[in-house]
Amino acid sequence: MKKILIQNGTLVLPGKGMLVDRDILLEDGIVRRVGRGLTDPQAFRVNASGLLVGPxxxxxxxxxxxxxxxxxxxxxxxxxxxxxxxxxxxxxxxxxxxxxxxxxxxxxxxxxxxxxxxxxxxxxxxxxxxxxxxxxxxxxxxxxxxxxxxxxxxxxxxxxxxxxxxxxxxxxxxxxxxxxxxxxxxxxxxxxxxxxxxxxxxxxxxxxxxxxxxxxxxxxxxxxxxxxxxxxxxxxxxxxxxxxxxxxxxxxxxxxxxxxxxxxxxxxxxxxxxxxxxxxxxxxxxxxxxxxxxxxxxxxxxxxxxxxxxxxxxxxxxxxxxxxxxxxxxxxxxxxxxxxxxxxxxxxxxxxxxxxxxxxxxxGLSRKGDLEEGMDADVTLVDPDTEWEVRIEDFESKGRNCPFNRMPLIGWPVTTIVGGELVVHERSVLLP
Ligand SMILES: [Zn+2]
Incomplete structure (x- = not known):
């Protein structure tokens, strides 16, 4: 399984109730390392500058x-x-x-x-x-x-x-x-x-x-x-x-x-x-x-x-x-x-x-919900600042019954990683 290194982001740690500037390395489906200035030449790198990175x-x-x-x-x-x-x-x-x-x-x-x-x-x-x-x-x-x-x-x-x-x-x-x-x-x-x-x-x-x-x-x-x-x-x-x-x-x-x-x-x-x-x-x-x-x-x-x-x-x-x-x-x-x-x-x-x-x-999901080392590599990146409009025509859901169409919003998830696999990146689903 390939490695993912998320750099330059602000980590959200719900258990500790903290925001910290740290990099995070995901490997074999788990959070391998959390720290400053991490490098790994084999890892796929995600630049999370300006983004929130959390469980x-x-x-x-x-x-x-x-x-x-x-x-x-x-x-x-x-x-x-x-x-x-x-x-x-x-x-x-x-x-x-x-x-x-x-x-x-x-x-x-x-x-x-x-x-x-x-x-x-x-x-x-x-x-x-x-x-x-x-x-x-x-x-x-x-x-x-x-x-x-x-x-x-x-x-x-x-x-x-x-x-x-x-x-x-x-x-x-x-x-x-x-x-x-x-x-x-x-x-x-x-x-x-x-x-x-x-x-x-x-x-x-x-x-x-x-x-x-x-x-x-x-x-x-x-x-x-x-x-x-x-x-x-x-x-x-x-x-x-x-x-x-x-x-x-x-x-x-x-x-x-x-x-x-x-x-x-x-x-x-x-x-x-x-x-x-x-x-x-x-x-x-x-x-x-x-x-x-x-x-x-x-x-x-x-x-x-x-x-x-x-x-x-x-x-x-x-x-x-x-x-x-x-x-x-x-x-x-x-x-x-x-x-x-x-x-x-x-x-x-x-x-x-x-x-x-x-x-x-x-x-009762004890390995989920936080980003401590050893926990599941389920990670979401959120852009807290950029404004996008809701567009129901772009929904992946079959349901278009939504009263919020065209509403401008901030705080959109941009990247979603499930079990160490990149599933959504830069607001696009990577799989057919
Ligand atoms: Zn109900």
Missing amino acids: GFINLHVHFREPGEEYKEDLRSGSRAAAMGGFTSVLCMPNTQPPVDEPMIVRYLRSMAREVSLVNMYFAGAITRGLEGASMAEYGLMREAGVPALSDDGKCVMDSLLLSRVMEYSTYFSLPLILHEEDPNLEGNGQLNRGETAFRMGIKGIPTSAEESVIARDLVFALHSGARVHITHLSTALGVELIEFFRLRGTKVSADVTPHHLLLTDQAVAEHGSLVKVKPPLREEKDVQALKEGIKRGVVEMLASDHAPHSTENKEGDFNEAAYGISNLEISVPLYAKSLVEEGIIGWVDLWRNLSLRPAQLL
Whole structure:
């Protein structure tokens, strides 16, 4: 395997919480050396002058639609989008057709990924069989098959007795539960956040309590069982307070926020229509501010895309019929840079930690998430200064359902190295 020497860059070390000017030598799939003035005549040299060099980003929440809806995205196109977005590892949600709820499907997807994926691809196993919320899936066997986490994402497990047992059970397998928190009874057939915008448009709203009431319930179960839980795509101000309340009492809870919940409010529907129809719905300015404050104070310590590609037909037509989701994988990092770094909420080191070390710890990936010598050679280079426009026509993802088209952004990943192999260089995927 060839060697890569990255010179003249600013190294981001999330574990130490530092930025340092160091070179880094990658060899045989690992970080061989970190130091000043490194040379190696045999190595491929990358000049990282003016760039940030850090551990590859790890995305806890993507939908790659395979098996079942490959016309929206497949493992290959999704992995190309991930690599362009600077993500060296992704966790695919199990709400495919069929869902990932048994070991055979996990093994099949992992073998497919080994063949076609440009990045490290992990698969969450379903919490309940068929994502139907009625009975537990086979956690032990799915763990043996390689799942690092459990989730019924897209759906909320509503049976309280079942979920409280799942929590107790999950601790035996050391599998974290990634929870999509929305009570379908409270949602009704709501389409937007319940508030002024939905009222004015005559569209039925979804109250924030649909999310907050299940977060409260599940954190009570997590407190009593000791289960490791992760609230994904957190969207409300009270949600942040609930997480802090339960964490202070010893609950093992973390949370992530999507880029769109940090950059948009429900008012964006007036301009973008169903392009910004997502679950949970975009909320109000006070919620956006509370999420940012939660990130600043470390209550919310992870970030994840909820990359949800759809075909144009799925998103067109009647608002009430349109699918939920935004395709954002290759622009997530610059979107976070805009909402968090440019606004002075957190700096690059904290942003990087929320997108690498912390997700690695949640998924038990001990050799990933940092750049100490001996760790995996998953590395991303980011240009913190140059401004480029979002161009959906250039997306590697099949999903063009993105409201951020033509937005000028800084903080783009420019080079992505996975397991010591150069996959993206100077903003181009190197493989066919
Ligand atoms: Zn979800």
